[in-house]
Amino acid sequence: MPIAAKTSRVFAGLCRGLVAIGAFIVVLPAFAQDAGQVVLAVGDVRMAGQVLRVGDAVRVGAPLHTGHDGYLYIKTIDNGFLILRPDTAAAVAEYTVDAGQPGKSRFRIELNQGIARHITGEAVKSARQHFRFNTPVAAIGVRGTDFTAYADDRLTRVAVLSGGVVVSGFDEQCSPGGIGPCEGPQARELFAGQPGHLLQVEKDKALPELLQNVDLAPAGSPPPRGDEPHASQSASQAGTLEANLDPVKADRLEAIDTVLARPPIQWGRWRDLAGEVPTLPLLALLANHKLLAFNPYFALLRPNDAPWDNRVSGAVDFRMQGGEAVIERDNGSAYAAAVENGRLHVDFAQRRFSTGFDLVADGERIARRADGQVFADGGFENVSQFLGGNNMLVKGALGQDAKLRAAYLFQTRLDDRRVAYGSTAWVK
Template sequence: MKRHNPSTIMLMNLSSLTRSKIKRIFGFALGMMLVCQVHSESSSVEMGHVLQVVGRAFVGGQLAKKGTPVYEGAELSTGADGYLYIQTIDNGFLILRPSTHANVPLYRVDSKSPEASRFKFDLKNGVARSISGNAVAPARSNFRFNTPVAAIGVLGTDFTVSTDAESSKISVSSGGVVVSGLGPGCSSESLGPCNVMTGQRLLANQTGVMLEVKRGIMTPQTVKDVTQSPDTVAPPRVDEPSKKGGDAPLTENKLNAEKVAMLQDARFSVLNSPQAIVWGRWQAIANEPVDMNLVDALGQGKLVGLSSYFAVIKSNNAQWLMPQEVQVDFRLSDYRAQVVQLANLSAQAATVENGQLQVNFAKQSFNTSFDLVSNGAKTNLFATGIVGRDGSLSNSSQFATGSNMSIQGGLANPIGQTGQLAGYVFQSRLDSSRIASGVTLWMH
């Protein structure tokens, strides 16, 4: 009996196949390779969920929504006006601010052996804040936060990072970090702080100090210029979760409970405002008392503007009829304004000068500006936005095009009276330590 070499048999079998069959075989093999590759780059392990999203933000290439689950390996990104708050499965937070791209390739909580838990974050560009969850403390040696140029380990921490391809800056709000530049002995593939001589610690008690890592330089440099801090590059929203002082992270339920308690404690007295628009301070701060009970005021009309401290309500004694004029210029009639120091939540009254509000009904747009004066310093605040068919005034955030403050409010016609009224709340992050907020009333 004639014996054939196995390789000869394979060649004979291939030669007996038609060209179309060979294409189908190779096509199937290639498809299986791609499936395997995609599967290897994704994971069914859930590391957390979206607690809040503002503006445009994406999880795994899809528009993020409140409650969206976040799995290991999913690409995370935000638009120019986007904020993404992700709560991890152990009650930590990963917060992405505008124009940010990140990934969480590894988030494994081992409940049986907590010290064996493993965590890895990759911030590719932009600004992100990491608040360690409950599972991180026993597994600090297995926690890593990478940027294109730096490796960051934690000491049980709340820290913020801004980065591009060439440099990273790190600030700490609570706890501490260990930072080194990527290079020999410090690989992005490793977990935990890099065990190299170039590693530098940064603790929260080093007030006003940041660490900066530049490409090709493994030793971080100390930076004290607050204008370069991550919080200045992309300021946080006032509702951003916090874990300062060792408090448990703020969950959505806790935030809502605190807001309800504040409303129940508020007193009601309407400021000097026309009856068509009710406005005032619904939350007390420092020595500044409340002016309105928001719950009671809502019974009088529709809430059209709300910030951390002020509210605007279009009362039931108002209507909205689109004016015949294409463009209307309003004059500033009254206001309340303040500047809040974030370190101790103290408030200082501010004045508003040179107010302008112009509404273009043909283009369904508005622009407004004024000078905010506080402690002898003058800051020009401005915004552009959209006029809704219901007379609403809004922009997406202080980072929207043509804006450095966020606006929420509305237009109204007092029943039985001529002219139009406008009222809006405003809020602006002035720098890393101060927020301006207030409410304005306008007449035409």
């Protein structure tokens, strides 16, 4: 079957599925399987072993991990935030919002190791009695709160930036499987009005200790990023535990979310491949994005409120930020391929582009190239993989935030048995 016909057939099937699913979504208050969305992903950040990018959905129960250079900001479905700093392992074990009866919503977050910051969302404020933040040795409940916690397998430290927490070590009256704060005789509270203090829980000691020692604070190493802004001068003078964190950070995070949750172009794989989950939440994005390009595995979209600014001039050479490819055999089986040695040149004066890369799989390296036209709306494409020295079909888009960016989908017949599909992202 020709590539165009196959793509049209798959796209038509997807559209029918979107219509059916869209009707179903109306009935539900939220996706039960999603806890939130990534609004910042820096360095090595993963969910269930898969790399996370801005815009990705965070699934309930999926393990989250940041490497030594990883920072992850998650905006929850009720407009709260969960921030993971480097070398942190966590999971959103339960995040169920009941829109009809908010007080029945249920939440449980697990911090297995590292440093995490949690800012209470709207639904949590209505169901604090059903919110639990667990570490290996302690249970943390909230009083309407912005707090930071450090955890390893033997101790937990908690600092409060706004509101208050109630903390208890695990014992017969406070089990890790519970929902809501532990309010027994071993529980202690900490409020933001107690500057310079933290609660510490050690393994096998249910009663938390109230300490006053800035050097032990969770704000230590690794430090927050610069976009977790510095505290005000007055807060620093008051001896706030996390003097390099702003207790009113929620407002700043909203600004970060506005910029980062809607990058100028979105690209990735919308379809499962050999058990690997999709890298692009296509259904969620279609609510406020325009679909620019689509093939049986990948999609490219632009936010409805972020049109291309057609004032760029001259010629630009881009570097490849990432790429992913799938090679599909005519019998329907498919396997992943790498994209290497990428180049993309755009001449805005001539409204032309040229691009190329090596497709690598199973020890085989296949050179691909394409030349085509750039349009006033920021789109670019070529018309055939068989004309003018082209050996692949490309359809892409340009975007601009703090940097000039580009992304495109490609498809190419490699031989009489195989077709390759892929997506690439580029930055100036």
